Amino acid sequence: MSTNPWNDLEETLRQTLDEEELTRCMRCGFCLPSCPTYQESGKEAASPRGRIALMKAIHDGKISPDPTFQKQMNYCLGCRACEPACPADVRFGHLLEQSRAAITSHVPTPLWNKLIRRLFFHTLLPHRSRLRIVAVLFFVYQQLGLRTLFLRSGLAKKILPSHLLHMDKALPLASHRGVRERMKTDFHPAHGVAIGRVALFPGCIMDVLFPQTNTHTVQILQAAGYDVILPNKQPCCGALHAHAGEEKKAHQLAKENIDLFLKMDIDWIASNAGGCGAHLIDYPYLLKNSPQWKAFAHSFANRVKDISELILAGRPLTLHPLQQRVTYQSSCHLQNGMKVEKEPLNLLSLIPKIELVELAESERCCGSAGIYNLTHPHTSFHILDEKMERIRHTQANTIVTSNPGCLLQLTIGIHRARLQNQLRALHLIDFLMESMKAETSTDSASETPIKNY
Amino acid sequence: MFSTKIKESLIRILGNEFVCDDTETCITYSYDATPLYQELPDGVVFPKTTEDVQKILRLANEHHIPVIGRGSGTNLAADTVPHQGGMVMVMTRMNNIVEIDQENLTITVQPGVLTQAIHEAVEANWLFYPPDPSSMKISTIGGNIAEGSGGLRGLKYGTTRDYVLGLEAVLANGEVIRTGGKLVKDVAGYDMTRLLVGSEGTLAIITEAILKLIPLPETRKTMMAQFNNIDSAARTVSAIIAARIIPCTLEFMDQRTIQVVEDHAKIGLPRDMAAILLIEQDGSPSIVEDDLKKINQICLDFGSVHTHVAQNLAEGTKLMAARRNALSALARCRPTLILEDITVPRSQIATMVKIITDIADHHQLTICTFGHAGDGNLHPTILTDARDSLELPRVEKALADIFAAAIRLGGTITGEHGVGLAKAPYLEWKVGHAGYHALHAIKKALDPTNLLNPGKIFRS
Ligand SMILES: Cc1cc2nc3c(=O)[nH]c(=O)nc-3n(C[C@H](O)[C@H](O)[C@H](O)COP(=O)(O)OP(=O)(O)OC[C@H]3O[C@@H](n4cnc5c(N)ncnc54)[C@H](O)[C@@H]3O)c2cc1C
Ligand code: SF4
Ligand code: SF4
Numbered sequence: 001m002s003t004n005p006w007n008d009l010e011e012t013l014r015q016t017l018d019e020e021e022l023t024r025c026m027r028c029g030f031c032l033p034s035c036p037t038y039q040e041s042g043k044e045a046a047s048p049r050g051r052i053a054l055m056k057a058i059h060d061g062k063i064s065p066d067p068t069f070q071k072q073m074n075y076c077l078g079c080r081a082c083e084p085a086c087p088a089d090v091r092f093g094h095l096l097e098q099s100r101a102a103i104t105s106h107v108p109t110p111l112w113n114k115l116i117r118r119l120f121f122h123t124l125l126p127h128r129s130r131l132r133i134v135a136v137l138f139f140v141y142q143q144l145g146l147r148t149l150f151l152r153s154g155l156a157k158k159i160l161p162s163h164l165l166h167m168d169k170a171l172p173l174a175s176h177r178g179v180r181e182r183m184k185t186d187f188h189p190a191h192g193v194a195i196g197r198v199a200l201f202p203g204c205i206m207d208v209l210f211p212q213t214n215t216h217t218v219q220i221l222q223a224a225g226y227d228v229i230l231p232n233k234q235p236c237c238g239a240l241h242a243h244a245g246e247e248k249k250a251h252q253l254a255k256e257n258i259d260l261f262l263k264m265d266i267d268w269i270a271s272n273a274g275g276c277g278a279h280l281i282d283y284p285y286l287l288k289n290s291p292q293w294k295a296f297a298h299s300f301a302n303r304v305k306d307i308s309e310l311i312l313a314g315r316p317l318t319l320h321p322l323q324q325r326v327t328y329q330s331s332c333h334l335q336n337g338m339k340v341e342k343e344p345l346n347l348l349s350l351i352p353k354i355e356l357v358e359l360a361e362s363e364r365c366c367g368s369a370g371i372y373n374l375t376h377p378h379t380s381f382h383i384l385d386e387k388m389e390r391i392r393h394t395q396a397n398t399i400v401t402s403n404p405g406c407l408l409q410l411t412i413g414i415h416r417a418r419l420q421n422q423l424r425a426l427h428l429i430d431f432l433m434e435s436m437k438a439e440t441s442t443d444s445a446s447e448t449p450i451k452n453y
Numbered sequence: 454m455f456s457t458k459i460k461e462s463l464i465r466i467l468g469n470e471f472v473c474d475d476t477e478t479c480i481t482y483s484y485d486a487t488p489l490y491q492e493l494p495d496g497v498v499f500p501k502t503t504e505d506v507q508k509i510l511r512l513a514n515e516h517h518i519p520v521i522g523r524g525s526g527t528n529l530a531a532d533t534v535p536h537q538g539g540m541v542m543v544m545t546r547m548n549n550i551v552e553i554d555q556e557n558l559t560i561t562v563q564p565g566v567l568t569q570a571i572h573e574a575v576e577a578n579w580l581f582y583p584p585d586p587s588s589m590k591i592s593t594i595g596g597n598i599a600e601g602s603g604g605l606r607g608l609k610y611g612t613t614r615d616y617v618l619g620l621e622a623v624l625a626n627g628e629v630i631r632t633g634g635k636l637v638k639d640v641a642g643y644d645m646t647r648l649l650v651g652s653e654g655t656l657a658i659i660t661e662a663i664l665k666l667i668p669l670p671e672t673r674k675t676m677m678a679q680f681n682n683i684d685s686a687a688r689t690v691s692a693i694i695a696a697r698i699i700p701c702t703l704e705f706m707d708q709r710t711i712q713v714v715e716d717h718a719k720i721g722l723p724r725d726m727a728a729i730l731l732i733e734q735d736g737s738p739s740i741v742e743d744d745l746k747k748i749n750q751i752c753l754d755f756g757s758v759h760t761h762v763a764q765n766l767a768e769g770t771k772l773m774a775a776r777r778n779a780l781s782a783l784a785r786c787r788p789t790l791i792l793e794d795i796t797v798p799r800s801q802i803a804t805m806v807k808i809i810t811d812i813a814d815h816h817q818l819t820i821c822t823f824g825h826a827g828d829g830n831l832h833p834t835i836l837t838d839a840r841d842s843l844e845l846p847r848v849e850k851a852l853a854d855i856f857a858a859a860i861r862l863g864g865t866i867t868g869e870h871g872v873g874l875a876k877a878p879y880l881e882w883k884v885g886h887a888g889y890h891a892l893h894a895i896k897k898a899l900d901p902t903n904l905l906n907p908g909k910i911f912r913s
Binding site: 020023024026027028029030032033042043044045047049050053054057062063066068069072087088089 | 476482499526567590784838
């Protein structure tokens, strides 16, 4: 290895970027209209086609990577909206992860960034018990306001205080009790004769910030006729690691998960977070260079289903009328990664009396994109504000989504747009649960109080 | 990179953000949708107003810097590849819809407006702008005009050319000209509007366009007809037109295309059929109903082994999915896809398709053909791999053979994609020696120093 990290990066990119994927891009430009950063900047370099051209130029030895390349890869939301738009089936997400992984392993990052990364990706996320301890600390932070933390970390220069204020308000109270602690046992039998056995993939962020949603997921799966198993000590799926270029850790976590779940006697692995699910089904590609894992990774990925698919395939739920105006924002990775588009809407439409309004451009990213709203607040919030305008237009009082990141971002959006009194953001599962629990006889459902996290 | 002096002058005109000559920018404006072509510009500029364009062109003129106008870079003729370096002028910031005139039925737009945005804006007013290139979600109207783009509805409604009523454009010397207007009739001088349509950025930079609109058809209906030999399909096409019916869409797919689409999209297409026709008619419900009945009968009379008329719009969309999936299906087969667009007289379609099949066999290549049968515009699509140095020379030869055959049958080398760099060597085959020089004389008169998109259309 040379002493110049950029040379090393170049070498690694040449070796790791998927040449087939790069060549398959025929530069038709069909992905451009779906790309939020192209829309925002109007520059080809910030489009999927442009980013691929940059990767290809490096791969072909025409240019060397430099800080602008790094910046461009970070500016990308990773929303993968470019994938369904692509006639040639270029998997941009893979190319992005390969680029980011190479950057992470070679390019020196500022110390504060490194420390935060270490803390987040290595010390906390892989261990939910630790994450949970932090949840308690986090609670304290929340009381103090996140601002102080960021002012010290150096991020503050990039972030307007008002952004932080909104984030601060939007964060739900973190909980130190996840679904397993709440539900006591690890086996929850189906109501009636079981039609299948499902292990819940509880997710890290989900289980710390939205444990209630996980509990509801178990209950709804039971009602739909599935035996539900809550795995013990399930590691993080590694999605955030892979997206941020922490490749080695992502591989290790994938293997741990495959090991854990394939030992269980189950038919399906249920995901209720689009971000996790899309990453889980991608394990075979992630581990493509480890031949001994190939068969296992496939067998694992084939079992992963989004919760909406399992519920629709199960026994009909007893849903009570909810007289509400509701709209749906899809999670990018659920839609573009897991290719689950219609199922959540189909489920919502089963609720009697519901007024389901279509959200224009619901397929567009809300700007959450992992930790993008922390790293690129301006772009993130600009995208979010446009999203909120569309949502406002639907006059809905509930916006349903199916990923914790999106849920947080939309809640921030509600605060930014000062719509707290007329709009709430809710996970699909929690909304279904509301309908299952609603009183059949009264129409008090129409007055369901607006509850924001 | 721009020289410091040029860069400073450009920045004075546009501001820092809109003058770029860094590596990242140059790489990402070095290509368009044409495979195998890539060349770096000196830099890229993003004008916002007609005055910006004027000032930039004057500067470029003074310093002899080539200027390449660019919309979204989706053309298929290497028309925005800066193969002599120079300055790429990206028009996408000029993206305002200036006005929709309900009395004169026109829309006035800046060149960077996306084609689809025009459709949406006018259809909201129950008006119709028919040209619909498959790339319309991302192509700009400036690009459409400069290429004279067509689309699926060309047979009945014509192409971009038929909808441009007037233009504002900046000449190479920085002077602004205005051609045509909101006029149905206008013979004052040469038809400069039509000259600029299809000029591929070689004569002027278009800064505003007045487009003709028509009333939005009330409804439409779709059908599919399957054939077990190409001749019956081709004869059916001619018979439909001979019966004085002009469907809005009359699309054709050959067996290789059908099989590839079916392999990938699994929409239930008949793999064993030699060809299918996808036919759509629009208009008032009674006419549409009537026409489709007649067309269906003609298809059966002329040897279609199976026809299917969609019962509603949703079913129609499903039928058309076969055509819409064609490109994606083909694109997934091999890494590189070369999409050609020769056009022959309608009566020669069957002959042309058979010749293409022979050429493919002769050069051992995979060529799938689909296209706009109604107007004789075929898309022979070569599936190859840009990295295969043994195959590429055969591709070159096959292309030349296809162009030669099209011309022999009374056709042309390009129906809607343009000549650009990719087909410049073949232009003279089509227009002849005298024709070539007449065209070149026009170029010389309007752009004497060869500033605008040099090397395109004409061999350099
Ligand atoms: C998958 C695919 C499908 C396609 N389908 C069709 C189709 O069905 N029918 C069809 O006709 N074409 C089709 N095309 C070709 C292409 O989309 C069209 O040529 C389109 O008009 C190009 O628009 P653009 O904005 O991308 O222009 P660009 O590619 O950026 O430019 C095209 C030409 O216009 C010039 N130009 C651009 N703006 C200006 C301006 N303001 N003033 C002067 N010159 C200018 C450029 O110099 C260049 O010569 C397809 C392309 C692809 C990749
Ligand atoms: S992942 Fe999203 S932001 Fe990144 S290139 Fe694709 S569409 Fe654009
Ligand atoms: S849509 Fe696909 S093939 Fe076309 S430019 Fe984008 S990534 Fe490349």
